[in-house]
Amino acid sequence: MRLRALLDTDALGLRLLGGADELDRTVRGVMTTDLRDPSRYLAGGELVLTGLAWRRDASDTEPFVRILAAAGVAALAAGEAELGAVPEDLVEACARHRLPLFAVNESVAFATITEHVVRQVSGERAGDLAAVVDRHRRLMTSGPAGGGPDVVLDLLGTDLDLRAWVLSPAGRPIAGAGTAGPALPAAVCARLAGEQLAAARTGRRGPHRVSVDGVTYSLFPIRSSGRGAVSASRDVRETVLSDWLLAVEADAGDWPEERLDLLQGVTQLIAVERDRRDAARTVRRRLAQEVLELVQTGAAPAEIAARLRVAAPVLLPGLGTAPHWQVVVARVEWEAAVGAEGPGIEGGPVAQSLLEEILVDPTAAGPDLSDRIAVAHTGDEAIALVPLPALSADVDGAEPGLLADALLTAVREPLSAGLADDGRLTIGVSASVHSAEGLRGALEEARHARRVAAARPGRVCAAGHQELASHVLLLPFVPDDVRRAFTARLLDPLREYDRRHRAELIPTLEAFLDCDGSWTRCATRLHLHVNTLRYRVGRIEQLTGRDLSRLEDKLDFFLALRMS
Numbered sequence: 152m153r154l155r156a157l158l159d160t161d162a163l164g165l166r167l168l169g170g171a172d173e174l175d176r177t178v179r180g181v182m183t184t185d186l187r188d189p190s191r192y193l194a195g196g197e198l199v200l201t202g203l204a205w206r207r208d209a210s211d212t213e214p215f216v217r218i219l220a221a222a223g224v225a226a227l228a229a230g231e232a233e234l235g236a237v238p239e240d241l242v243e244a245c246a247r248h249r250l251p252l253f254a255v256n257e258s259v260a261f262a263t264i265t266e267h268v269v270r271q272v273s274g275e276r277a278g279d280l281a282a283v284v285d286r287h288r289r290l291m292t293s294g295p296a297g298g299g300p301d302v303v304l305d306l307l308g309t310d311l312d313l314r315a316w317v318l319s320p321a322g323r324p325i326a327g328a329g330t331a332g333p334a335l336p337a338a339v340c341a342r343l344a345g346e347q348l349a350a351a352r353t354g355r356r357g358p359h360r361v362s363v364d365g366v367t368y369s370l371f372p373i374r375s376s377g378r379g380a381v382s383a384s385r386d387v388r389e390t391v392l393s394d395w396l397l398a399v400e401a402d403a404g405d406w407p408e409e410r411l412d413l414l415q416g417v418t419q420l421i422a423v424e425r426d427r428r429d430a431a432r433t434v435r436r437r438l439a440q441e442v443l444e445l446v447q448t449g450a451a452p453a454e455i456a457a458r459l460r461v462a463a464p465v466l467l468p469g470l471g472t473a474p475h476w477q478v479v480v481a482r483v484e485w486e487a488a489v490g491a492e493g494p495g496i497e498g499g500p501v502a503q504s505l506l507e508e509i510l511v512d513p514t515a516a517g518p519d520l521s522d523r524i525a526v527a528h529t530g531d532e533a534i535a536l537v538p539l540p541a542l543s544a545d546v547d548g549a550e551p552g553l554l555a556d557a558l559l560t561a562v563r564e565p566l567s568a569g570l571a572d573d574g575r576l577t578i579g580v581s582a583s584v585h586s587a588e589g590l591r592g593a594l595e596e597a598r599h600a601r602r603v604a605a606a607r608p609g610r611v612c613a614a615g616h617q618e619l620a621s622h623v624l625l626l627p628f629v630p631d632d633v634r635r636a637f638t639a640r641l642l643d644p645l646r647e648y649d650r651r652h653r654a655e656l657i658p659t660l661e662a663f664l665d666c667d668g669s670w671t672r673c674a675t676r677l678h679l680h681v682n683t684l685r686y687r688v689g690r691i692e693q694l695t696g697r698d699l700s701r702l703e704d705k706l707d708f709f710l711a712l713r714m715s
Contacts (some may be wrong), residue, residue: 152178152271153404154226154251157198163267164259165228168242170251175404176225176356177411181268183261187211188218195223198268200261202230209240216241220248223356228253230261249354272408300326300421307399307417311410314400317373317421318344319508320392320569321562326421335398339363341564343370347396348569351387358403358414369403370396373418373425388485388496392569393504395425432507438462439525439536446590455587462525463538476590477553478581479535480597481506482605486573499528505576506535509562510553534594539583555580555600555615567610577604578613634714641711644694656694659687663699664709 155174158165167174179196182189185204193199199219206212219227227250229237237254245252255264300317304327307313316327316335322344324335335343342363347370350359358369373395397418403411442462445455459476483498483505506526526535537553558578566576579601581593596616604614645656659677663684666673674684688699697704 152268152408154178154198156271157264157268158253160267162259163264164256165253165264166256168237168252168254169246170226170249173226173249173251173356175360176251177408178225178268179272179408181265183265187215190218190222193219193222193224197224198226198228198264199224200228200230200255200264202232202261203238203241206238206241209238212238212240212244216244216248216250220250224250226251226253228255228264230255230257232257300424303417303420311413315417316340316398318396318398320344320348320394320396320565321505321509322565323508325395341561343368343398344396344565345568346370347372348391348565349571351391351394352569352571354387358399358411360402360404366400367402369399369401371399371414371418372396373421386496388574389501392483392501392566393508395421397421434465435462435525436503436527438465439527439534442525442536442590443527443529443534443594446594449591452587455590459587462536475539475583475585476593477537477539477583478590478593478597479506479510479537479553480579480594480601481533481535482531482577482601483533484531484575484577498531499533502531502533502576503528505566506533509558509566510535510537534597553580555604555613555618559611559613563609563611570610574610575605576611577601578611579604580613580615582616638711638715641695641697641708642715645691648690648694654687654690656687656691659684660691660708661712663688664705664712668699668705 153174154176157163157178158167158174177196178198180194180198181200182192182197183200184192185202186192187205189199205215216227227245229241229252231237231254237252242252255261304315304317307315314327317325318340319325322337322341324340343361346361347359350357350370351372358371361368361370374390397414399414403414438458438461442455442458445458481502483502485496485498503526507524510524510526524535524537526533528534555578558580570576579597579599581597581600584590584593600614600616600618603618604612607614642657645660648654649656659673662676663673666676670681670684674681677684679687692698697707699705699708
């Protein structure tokens with residue numbers, strides 16, 4: 152049963168004090184306690200009733216509420232019979248931990264609420280028990296070992312008439328696009344992934360319901376069992392960008408507990424498959440690590456080439472010839488939490504898991520496509536070796552392979568939601584190389600491109616090797632003190648003059664340089680007479696001691712404006 156149903160039952164005398172957006176939580180039981188630490192008696196999903204005898208003063212409130220939230224209770228109901236009004240510190244603590252809080256009218260006995268909850272929950276559990284047991288049996292015997300996530304999703308379709316899809320955190324379809332139902336549009340996949348990541352960052356309990364184009368989806372996180380999904384002490388940022396999700400085309404808010412339990416079982420089965428595939432990536436990760444170490448330590452090209460010949464058949468079975476390669480570098484950085492101690496979150500493993508997902512065409516379904524990418528990590532940085540078989544220019548003459556802009560477009564929306572306001576993902580992409588000698592340069596090129604991306608605003612940024620042949624490569628690496636001194640020397644006199652005389656010398660300078668020093672074109676753009684423009688340019692030269700007819704001075708002004 153739902154918390155909302157309890158609130159709508161007048162005979163129970165419940166008044167909502169906080170948690171209006173959590174009223175669709177399922178109540179699986181009821182418990183009355185006045186223990187300061189009742190955790191050993193909690194299994195999750197309970198409505199906890201308390202007379203507040205555990206509270207001696209306000210300092211007792213936060214630990215008590217934290218224990219209930221960590222145990223996964225559905226809600227707390229505090230009686231008003233002993234102390235009168237519920238203390239404000241309890242209301243505030245429950246709000247911080249997203250724990251719904253009710254006040255119980257002094258005229259209503261806890262026994263009345265307990266009897267009602269037990270009767271309702273028992274009736275629902277008896278409703279379809281035999282069918283649920285049979286479905287669990289079929290799922291367990293036909294799960295991942297018998298064909299992967301698609302088999303499980305097929306059973307959801309045939310047994311429960313539910314269409315479902317498994318998506319990566321970047322919104323790529325992993326399963327469900329074929330036999331379990333039609334493929335979801337890429338925009339819908341990105342929206343659902345973003346909604347799940349945003350919900351996970353705020354600590355909301357699943358399933359999360361989302362409406363897209365008039366269709367309601369319920370989103371269930373798929374947390375890998377090997378990464379300690381239930382530990383309340385772990386920072387959610389360690390796993391939020393690597394968890395898959397199960398999207399079901401239905402409104403889970405109306406489901407009985409048995410159906411919710413069944414879907415939780417489905418996510419566990421798919422998590423087993425996820426763990427199996429993660430384990431299978433060990434060989435590719437090790438190959439990438441070995442090649443990377445050889446490249447970074449300056450090993451002989453012949454030795455690197457030998458390792459590449461070993462890696463090629465593993466990454467591209469049956470290829471026959473050594474592919475060209477691209478290098479992609481990614482970095483995930485998190486701001487330290489307020490009051491946090493210790494080393495913080497290691498970004499390398501998070502970036503590694505992300506690259507293994509996003510370096511696959513986001514419009515292509517299936518998990519096996521990511522098995523052709525080798526990703527290593529060192530510190531907070533992840534480095535991918537991406538093979539490009541049969542590389543050749545396309546019909547338009549454009550260079551094939553991964554493009555930074557395409558990667559950014561595919562992943563920006565969902566991953567920005569997971570990074571929220573305290574994380575950043577920056578990506579750099581190298582040009583393609585066709586020999587071991589080129590890998591060292593490709594790695595440096597990708598790292599330079601990532602630093603260019605890091606100098607840009609936004610939560611998810613990428614840059615490619617094409618951008619490294621311009622001044623944009625140099626500007627991000629100019630030290631801040633040098634940048635400030637350079638721009639101040641050239642532009643501060645003009646800014647001060649503009650402030651005092653409203654002369655618009657800075658806009659005039661920008662337009663003059665943008666028009667390549669053409670007096671006529673610049674005057675036309677600014678709607679000025681040429682003589683007025685000449686007066687302004689002369690004033691700029693007088694204030695700065697520069698000559699805008701000289702290439703060197705034009706270049707200095709151009710760079711100062713770009714760095715300001």
